[in-house]
Amino acid sequence: SMACPGVAGATLLVRQYFTDGYYPSGTRVPGDALTPSGALIKAAILNSGRLMLGRDGSSFPSTFYDESQGFGLISLVDAVY
Numbered sequence: 001s002m003a004c005p006g007v008a009g010a011t012l013l014v015r016q017y018f019t020d021g022y023y024p025s026g027t028r029v030p031g032d033a034l035t036p037s038g039a040l041i042k043a044a045i046l047n048s049g050r051l052m053l054g055r056d057g058s059s060f061p062s063t064f065y066d067e068s069q070g071f072g073l074i075s076l077v078d079a080v081y
Helices: 003-019 038-047 076-080
Strands: none
Touching: 003 038, 003 076, 038 076
């Protein structure tokens, strides 16, 4: 599965967003740079989940937190914007 490398890469990008000072304005301000905790990074990633359609290739709808999709598909735009 490529889910683990995808999440690892997304996690590094979220961390870089905070350490480069893009939070809270969305533009790079060196004075806003901070070292995020692991809990902050995890919260940003989990909060960005988007609902995925379908379940195991069938026509049954999927819902958040079910056994097929967990927290959903990571969206970095939703994580930091």
